Amino acid sequence: MTAPTPLEKFDAAMRELPLVAILRGLSPAEAADVGDAIVEPGFRLLEVPLNSPQPLESIALMRKRFPQALVGAGTVLGAQQVREVHAAGGELIVSPNFNAEVIAEAARLGMVCLPGVMTPTEAFGALAAGATGLKLFPAELASPAVVKALLAVLPSGTPVMPVGGISPDNMAGWRAAGAAGFGIGSSLYKPGKQAAAVREDAKKFVVAWKSLPPA
Numbered sequence: 001m002t003a004p005t006p007l008e009k010f011d012a013a014m015r016e017l018p019l020v021a022i023l024r025g026l027s028p029a030e031a032a033d034v035g036d037a038i039v040e041p042g043f044r045l046l047e048v049p050l051n052s053p054q055p056l057e058s059i060a061l062m063r064k065r066f067p068q069a070l071v072g073a074g075t076v077l078g079a080q081q082v083r084e085v086h087a088a089g090g091e092l093i094v095s096p097n098f099n100a101e102v103i104a105e106a107a108r109l110g111m112v113c114l115p116g117v118m119t120p121t122e123a124f125g126a127l128a129a130g131a132t133g134l135k136l137f138p139a140e141l142a143s144p145a146v147v148k149a150l151l152a153v154l155p156s157g158t159p160v161m162p163v164g165g166i167s168p169d170n171m172a173g174w175r176a177a178g179a180a181g182f183g184i185g186s187s188l189y190k191p192g193k194q195a196a197a198v199r200e201d202a203k204k205f206v207v208a209w210k211s212l213p214p215a
Contacts, residue, residue, distance in 0.1 A: 006112045014181060020046075021043050022049065024048075027191075031062050035062045037202060077097075092113075097116050164183075
């Protein structure tokens with residue numbers, strides 16, 4: 001039996017629990033315990049931003065420990081970083097911005113790529129470059145109405161995932177507007193937070209997502 005491709009992992013996660021755990025500040029020493037705390041409740045999309053301590057080591061550790069998950073990097077700003085993440089075993093590239101070279105390199109390497117966009121121009125440019133889906137960032141600058149307007153003109157089925165300020169209490173409005181999922185940052189994990197507390201918050205997000213009606 002062949003291992004699933006990154007895109008197959010992404011598609012499965014988008015059907016089951018389309019929430020990206022953004023583990024900014026995670027250290028390799030925490031990767032196993034924090035990863036367990038997030039994966040066991042159901043998360044399958046794990047992002048270690050590259051401005052974390054030794055991020056490539058954490059990505060390699062989590063990729064080995066959680067083969068069923070799609071593990072990769074956030075805050076990816078250049079094509080060389082894409083190659084470094086790929087060499088570490090990462091299969092997911094997330095950026096705060098639209099950079100065509102980053103997207104093209106991720107696509108060339110068979111990785112899932114979710115660039116950050118805010119405008120229709122950025123969104124269409126990212127898709128033309130080969131983006132798998134779109135990260136609406138920072139969501140604090142947008143609203144569910146922005147998601148609805150974007151989806152009215154984007155190709156049908158384009159995943160738009162708000163990131164920034166997302167909590168279990170405010171997902172419903174975004175989801176009703178058509179958001180396909182979310183990136184979850186400091187409300188799930190931040191440096192110094194114990195794995196037990198991360199697990200409890202992960203469970204809250206899972207329950208909140210599963211209680212939402214379909215978009």
